[in-house]
């Protein structure tokens with residue numbers, strides 16, 4: 001499911017020594033791989049997929065925290081559509097009609113002054129099915145969990161917040177946190193008890209509430225650090241935030257979960273998505289955000305886009321066609 005390029009493998013091998021030193025923070029399997037690299041350095045290619053590139057003065061490192069296989073895509077994307085319509089669009093795009101793979105792509109932005117991590121993956125909750133590999137991927141690229149200065153949460157669904165905590169406490173012990181004010185207010189409110197959001201409420205109480213003393217609460221227009229600005233993109237969740245990165249002459253938009261599948265959500269932005277809590281608002285936001293991304297030809301990173309989750313969109317018909325990045329950031 002992962003597809004390391006030759007460049008990734010070289011980076012991962014370069015990180016092998018660091019991973020071996022950092023054994024307490026990696027899984028048993030990963031540390032065994034790190035040790036085995038003395039004999040066979042190619043084994044380290046089994047670290048999670050990662051991709052790094054420069055954006056102006058910023059260095060971005062995207063880590064594949066994990067992937068999830070989903071059956072019957074039409075039950076999640078295009079709910080309310082005829083399932084055969086959904087299947088036909090997948091086939092038209094050279095994808096299987098009855099299954100899809102969705103990944104999680106947290107990103108570390110090293111501004112030169114601070115390391116800013118956006119979202120935390122599945123954490124311990126994902127390890128039984130092969131996800132929760134963010135910290136392993138950071139370590140393989142030379143960043144220890146203690147090195148993370150700021151953790152930003154785009155919204156408080158499990159695949160974004162579960163990695164905030166390890167069994168023994170905060171996963172990024174020296175970090176301060178940036179949370180959306182509206183998002184936290186929604187999930188932490190006891191009024192969620194007895195509603196479909198009860199599970200999310202309980203997760204937020206367990207994983208996010210213990211960190212609020214180290215947190216700053218922000219809204220649209222607020223700056224995380226110079227060059228990183230929050231924008232409101234409500235609908236997927238009540239306080240979902242996206243972030244514009246600006247460095248030098250370059251820009252990139254972290255669109256988080258504004259669109260959750262590169263074909264079904266982008267080519268048919270108005271289709272309803274099971275995970276969107278306000279489906280109409282999410283669709284309107286999707287149009288607004290991707291109209292801008294298309295018109296201004298801005299690269300974007302979407303948390304659930306195909307790894308390394310960075311690309312562009314072209315307006316085609318009534319929707320958008322995803323074009324993954326290739327060598328744009330290397331030349």
Ligand SMILES: [Zn+2]
Pocket residue numbers: 157159160257303304
């Ligand atoms: Zn998500």
